[in-house]
Amino acid sequence: MGLLGRAVVTVLPLMPRFMVGWVSRRYHAGEDLSSAVKTMRRLEGEGACFTIDVLGEEITTMEEATFFVEEYGRVLEAIIDTGIDANLSLKPTAFGLLIDPTIAEGSIEKLVRKAAGNDIFVRLDMEDHRVTQPTIDLVARMHDRGLSNIGTVLQGRLHRTLGDIEKISEILGSAADHRICKGIYLEPENIAFTGRSDITSATNQAIDAALDCGAYVGIASHDTNIVKHSLTALEDRGMGPGIPDPRELAGPQRPGKGPGYEFQMLLGVRGDIRRRLAKQGHRTRVYLPYGSKWYEYGVRRLRENPDVAWHITKALFFPWSNRR
Ligand code: FDA
Numbered sequence: 429m430g431l432l433g434r435a436v437v438t439v440l441p442l443m444p445r446f447m448v449g450w451v452s453r454r455y456h457a458g459e460d461l462s463s464a465v466k467t468m469r470r471l472e473g474e475g476a477c478f479t480i481d482v483l484g485e486e487i488t489t490m491e492e493a494t495f496f497v498e499e500y501g502r503v504l505e506a507i508i509d510t511g512i513d514a515n516l517s518l519k520p521t522a523f524g525l526l527i528d529p530t531i532a533e534g535s536i537e538k539l540v541r542k543a544a545g546n547d548i549f550v551r552l553d554m555e556d557h558r559v560t561q562p563t564i565d566l567v568a569r570m571h572d573r574g575l576s577n578i579g580t581v582l583q584g585r586l587h588r589t590l591g592d593i594e595k596i597s598e599i600l601g602s603a604a605d606h607r608i609c610k611g612i613y614l615e616p617e618n619i620a621f622t623g624r625s626d627i628t629s630a631t632n633q634a635i636d637a638a639l640d641c642g643a644y645v646g647i648a649s650h651d652t653n654i655v656k657h658s659l660t661a662l663e664d665r666g667m668g669p670g671i672p673d674p675r676e677l678a679g680p681q682r683p684g685k686g687p688g689y690e691f692q693m694l695l696g697v698r699g700d701i702r703r704r705l706a707k708q709g710h711r712t713r714v715y716l717p718y719g720s721k722w723y724e725y726g727v728r729r730l731r732e733n734p735d736v737a738w739h740i741t742k743a744l745f746f747p748w749s750n751r752r
Contacts, residue, residue: 436737440727451740452726454696456483457718461506464718468512475706476714477513479551479692483719486521490531493524497535504539508546515549515684517715520563533566540570544577547683554581556613564592568599576603583611584631585620593634597641602679607646607692608634632657639665642677645689646713650698662689669709686711
């Protein structure tokens with residue numbers, strides 16, 4: 429990020445809320461479920477499928493979890509009613525994983541059961557290192573109870589990730605289903621890579637390892653290095669659009685899934701790459717957040733954006749270019 433970009437990031441908290449809202453609207457689908465459905469209907473035309481995230485993170489009292497349990501229930505109903513090709517992404521700490529893990533697990537299990545009855549997959553987003561092991565364990569216990577429509581996210585930046593891929597494979601076999609990304613949390617250097625190129629190459633290694641274990645792999649990155657690496661890795665393993673998954677260790681293709689892999693991108697980020705991949709026939713999934721907590725999410729995405737100054741200028745002066 430250049431000097432101007434860094435200066436813009438510094439003054440972001442001082443920007444009026446409506447202005448942040450206007451610029452960051454590309455990153456979320458609106459405040460309510462009906463806006464999310466509208467956005468998905470529009471993006472379906474670009475060959476995308478979806479994973480829906482109700483905005484909000486770690487809660488501080490168990491009462492707050494009720495909102496997420498009910499809202500995700502409504503999301504499931506909407507997916508079933510509309511027939512939109514979508515699954516769920518949820519954050520375990522929003523269900524109370526760090527306050528009352530038993531209740532949190534019970535609430536998540538209810539959603540996963542309902543989703544299973546309708547061939548809908550549930551992804552547990554991965555949060556910071558405090559919950560890495562509890563999240564992986566939760567997924568394993570769900571599988572143990574016969575719920576195989578759940579998986580989590582493994583973060584390339586964590587030193588433990590290659591080991592986690594191996595261990596999860598030993599437990600879940602071909603039912604292992606990972607989203608692999610760099611990891612958004614700035615973790616300490618005793619447990620994580622901290623340099624940009626180290627994180628990128630560790631993420632590429634994690635993608636390779638997950639492919640080699642026969643796991644289903646959601647490649648979640650907008651980084652052209654990672655997308656290019658993944659395309660080569662897929663080709664090397666004889667995988668690609670329209671080709672039945674040739675890996676010996678892989679299971680049969682599941683409903684709502686690609687042939688062993690898919691590409692995943694955040695709403696509003698590098699739509700050009702996503703549309704190109706979709707045109708080539710790859711399954712592409714948009715991570716689609718919605719909800720009243722859009723401000724915090726929008727600011728985080730703007731902070732991450734290397735061209736933040738240009739994007740703000742463009743959104744304000746050429747609003748039609750502020751595309752989701
Ligand atoms: P990188 O940050 O290098 O971005 C590559 C390029 O993308 C940039 O050069 C720029 O062109 C563009 N870009 C990136 N961010 C932008 C922005 N905000 N606005 C405009 N352009 C932008 N993390 C985590 O810890 N747990 C999780 O569960 C998830 N889940 C998840 C799901 C999905 C579908 C995605 C795509 C990502 C996640 N992440 C995540 C976040 C992930 O770990 C990572 O922080 C971001 O994807 C950024 O990393 P990239 O690989 O995209 O590279």
